[in-house]
Amino acid sequence: MVRYKSKMVERIHLPAREERERNLADAGYNVFNLDARDVFVDLLTDSGTGTMTDSQWAALMRGDEAYAGSRSFEELESAVADVMGFEHVVPAHQGRGAENVLYSALLDSGDVALNNTHFDTTRAHVANQGADAVDCPVDEAHDPDADADFKGNFSVEKAREYVDEHGADSVPVVILTITNNSAAGQPVSVENTRRAANFADEIDATFVLDACRFAENAYFVTEREDEYADATVAAVAREQLSYADAIVMSGKKDGLVNIGGFVATDDDALYEQTKQLGILYEGFPTYGGMAGRDVAAMAVGLREAVEPGYTEDRVGQVQALGEALAARGIPVFEPIGGHAVYLEANAFLPHLDREEFPGQSLVCELYREGGVRAVELGELAFPAADRPELVRMAVPRRTYHREHVEHVVDTVAAVHDRRDDVTGLEIVDEPEMAEIRHFTAELQPVE
16 A cells, blocks of 8 residues: 655635535536635546646656657657557547547447447547447446446447347447446456457457556456456556557546546557547647646656556545445445445435436535535436436545545535435536536526
């Protein structure tokens, strides 16, 4: 277990309850619209919100800001090769920029992308290409009571049924998201990764790993998959990624930085195609929309993510939060995920129908009660989807301390004590693209 000491601190402020009430109303009961200064403990996302190490800050200061041929890009290439095993790297400003580059290369109108579970931006990028996003989760993926170590797995059986019915020609890409963010942050086994890769090969599809939490997933493998009980996180990560034809990466998660991402592959043709798209959408191939200093910090972060003890400490903090909530009688999705604790909004607020957005109602109550910001992953984020109403509390890496965790637990418990008084919400304004409506939609309490 690693330990850290603080070299810099930031003062945070808990607004008075009356002010929090006004902030919610002004934000249209959508916590994305809150000012960060009005949030006490921010668990909206773990993406780009973590704390960098002194080694990363040193790399930041040494960053090479050359437009072309940057030394910082050479450091990133080396880190990707050593840690992840890929020769070619196409940088992007963040994960969704990398998704845009990769899926613009792989998908056309009328195509289908199969995934264990598409997350919101992935689903939106698939839709933006005129393609359909089809989820193939295992049966236990959305069952909090199921006893399974790898609820994030890809159901090869469901995928094969789809192909048998619709044909393989329409499926040019198979995606595996590790960990499975839309399925309560549950991990994917290496054995399942092999099976998914073999299936993709059978139907002549490109096999893509969404690897933004690859190190956390590898940690779960060492803990739960017997074949890897004596393996290191670094060795598991390298093997699991080796089954992919390409990976798409948000460096804001297991890259341990505040901005950045990339596509990586050993396929020369795909590399050339994505490199040209990267120039079009992101910038020259040796900076890809990032400052050189951010590229350098990400190169260090990738190496730190697989160092002994890091993932144990990281996942351990999340587990401690989940276990503390469960001990207070709070319905949490189990097993607890690697980057977040997911509350079961259906069980928390059983008196609210799905059309009243129980997940979003719970999110608003957490802010109202204790200035805690979480995110809804239910009907608002995934309209008309067959999945449970979840509220994700994503823990930023190396940022919060024990007293913050205790405040979150007390806040959730206080809302749970008065849960019968929580009212539902209704949408009053939303964007045209349903896949991303939860970012900007405005709501109001149901009369």
